[in-house]
Amino acid sequence: xxxxxxxxxxxxxxxxxxxxxxxxxxxxxxxxxxxxxxxxxxxxxxxxxxxxxxxxxxxxxxxxxxxxxxxxxxxxxxxxxxxxxxxxxxxxxxxxxxxxxxxxxxxxxxxxxxxxxxxxxxxxxxxxxxxxxxxxxxxxxxxxxxxxxxxxxxxxxxxxxxxxxxxxxxxxxxxxxxxxxxxxxxxxxxxxxxxxxxxxxxxxxxxxxxxxxxxxxxxxxxxxxxxxxxxxxxxxxxxxxxxxxxxxxxxxxxxxxxxxxxxxxxxxxxxxxxxxxxxxxxxxxxxxxxxxxxxxxxxxxxxxxxxxxxxxxxxxxxxxxxxxxxx
Numbered sequence: 001x002x003x004x005x006x007x008x009x010x011x012x013x014x015x016x017x018x019x020x021x022x023x024x025x026x027x028x029x030x031x032x033x034x035x036x037x038x039x040x041x042x043x044x045x046x047x048x049x050x051x052x053x054x055x056x057x058x059x060x061x062x063x064x065x066x067x068x069x070x071x072x073x074x075x076x077x078x079x080x081x082x083x084x085x086x087x088x089x090x091x092x093x094x095x096x097x098x099x100x101x102x103x104x105x106x107x108x109x110x111x112x113x114x115x116x117x118x119x120x121x122x123x124x125x126x127x128x129x130x131x132x133x134x135x136x137x138x139x140x141x142x143x144x145x146x147x148x149x150x151x152x153x154x155x156x157x158x159x160x161x162x163x164x165x166x167x168x169x170x171x172x173x174x175x176x177x178x179x180x181x182x183x184x185x186x187x188x189x190x191x192x193x194x195x196x197x198x199x200x201x202x203x204x205x206x207x208x209x210x211x212x213x214x215x216x217x218x219x220x221x222x223x224x225x226x227x228x229x230x231x232x233x234x235x236x237x238x239x240x241x242x243x244x245x246x247x248x249x250x251x252x253x254x255x256x257x258x259x260x261x262x263x264x265x266x267x268x269x270x271x272x273x274x275x276x277x278x279x280x281x282x283x284x285x286x287x288x289x290x291x292x293x294x295x296x297x298x299x300x301x302x303x304x305x306x307x308x309x310x311x312x313x314x315x316x317x318x319x320x321x322x323x324x325x326x327x
Contacts (some may be wrong), residue, residue, distance in 0.1 A: 003101035004307045004325075005061045009050040012311035018304060024097060024105040026074035031081060031108050033088055037124035037301075038099040038325040039065030041156070042243070045315050047092075052247040057096035063325070064092050066099030067114060067123025078108060086111040087123035089131060093271055099124075100307060102327060112282055115290045125156070125296040125322040126285060132270045133160035134281035136218040136240035137168070139266060143216060144169035147209050149232055152220030153190055154181030156322050157242060159296055161218040162188035167288040173205055173214065184297045184320055202231035213237065222265075223251055230257050237261065242268040297321035 001023045006015040026032045044062045046052065066088045070081045091106050092098030114123045136157075137143055148165045152158040153174025165172045166189040173192040174185040185193045192208055194201050206213060213234035219225050222241035229239045258265070288294045299321025302310050306325075313319045 001102035002304060003061050004304055005059050005100075006048060007059050009048055009055055012048065012308035012315070015048065016308045016311075018307065024103055026072050026105045028074050029108055030074040030105050031070045031078065031111050032072040032103055032105050033066070033068045033086060033111055034071045035066045035068040035088075035099050035102060035104055035327045036120040037067050038063045038304075038327055039067075039124035039127055040310050040314055040323040040325060041065060041128045042314065043128065044098075045311060048311065059096060060092070061097045061101050061104075062092060063098040063100045064090050065124055065127030066091060066104065067120040068327075070111060071103075073108070075108070081108070081111075085114040085116070085120075085123075087114045087126045088112070089127035090271065100304065100325060100327070112286065115286065117292065118289050118294075121298055121301070121324060122289070122294065122296060124324055125298065128270055129156040129160040129296075129322070130164070130285045130294075131273070131278060131281050132157050132242050132268055133164055133218065134284060135268045135270065135273050135277060136242060136266070137161060137165055137216055138280070138284070139240070139268075139277065140216070140238045140264065142168070146170050146215040147212065147234070148172045148216045148218070149205060149214040149229075150174040150185075150190070150218045151196075151225050151229070152176075153185035153188070153193065154297075154320055155220055156296070158218065158220060159184060159188045159321075162190050163294050163296070164284070164288060165216075167291065167293045168284075170216075171209075173208065175201055180320055187297065188295075196228075201228050205232045209234075216240070218242070221245070223249055226251065226253070230254070230261055230263065233261050233263055235262050236264075238264040238266055240266045240268055242270075299323060301326055
């Protein structure tokens with residue numbers, strides 16, 4: 001099969017190779033997926049650059065997310081899944097082979113049926129962004145009729161949070177940094193879009209919620225936004241943080257303000273989310289997909305041979321929306 005891989009960490013254009021390697025074979029409890037589209041996430045960049053750890057394997061085929069068709073199974077009892085369209089998540093977590101290849105082998109449960117009305121491009125945009133957004137939104141209960149603020153509403157997790165929150169019946173405000181990002185957040189269904197660089201986010205959010213504030217905050221940069229978050233938060237509300245800029249980042253918490261709000265500060269690392277929560281998330285994500293309400297913004301798609309360009313685009317933040325690799 002054709003695969004993109006690296007054997008040392010470093011800049012994308014220096015370390016990536018695209019070559020033919022042996023086809024993988026599924027073992028017990030596994031399925032093999034013929035990958036059509038591979039989804040790129042910041043965690044893939046961090047693994048390649050050594051953000052927090054050295055190379056765990058001598059060769060890595062990257063990317064956790066993707067979509068395609070099951071073409072082989074390791075358990076004869078699952079023969080009925082051959083030919084099934086699926087979306088894949090956490091393909092490369094704890095193993096050296098991800099979705100940046102013609103084929104990927106994953107545990108059967110990590111190949112999720114993809115509704116017939118959903119493209120492989122959308123399927124490859126799920127995985128980490130949708131599962132992370134779901135955990136941020138629903139870990140503390142139902143959000144129907146609740147108020148939600150998404151800090152970074154044009155990012156892939158931010159967009160996923162808007163889409164899922166609107167599907168679930170919440171009122172959603174989102175922050176952005178420019179009009180191009182604002183268009184993406186509006187297209188996802190945000191009820192209120194604010195430019196955090198020149199608008200008083202807390203004042204507008206409080207005014208639009210009848211001074212009640214928001215019950216959930218999904219934040220891409222809680223270190224920079226914490227004061228705004230606390231000013232927007234309803235009593236007993238939850239702030240969920242899912243990203244950081246540097247592995248050494250630390251957060252200073254204004255304890256009095258946090259106590260007065262009675263707030264919950266939740267940190268989401270999707271790989272450590274309990275399996276039961278992921279099963280709930282997958283159920284909701286597929287229901288949202290089937291309803292036609294999950295339409296992420298695709299910012300870039302390149303062939304496998306151009307995978308280094310895709311990594312560079314995401315690394316430089318030159319693309320708004322999901323970055324995909326067609327296999």
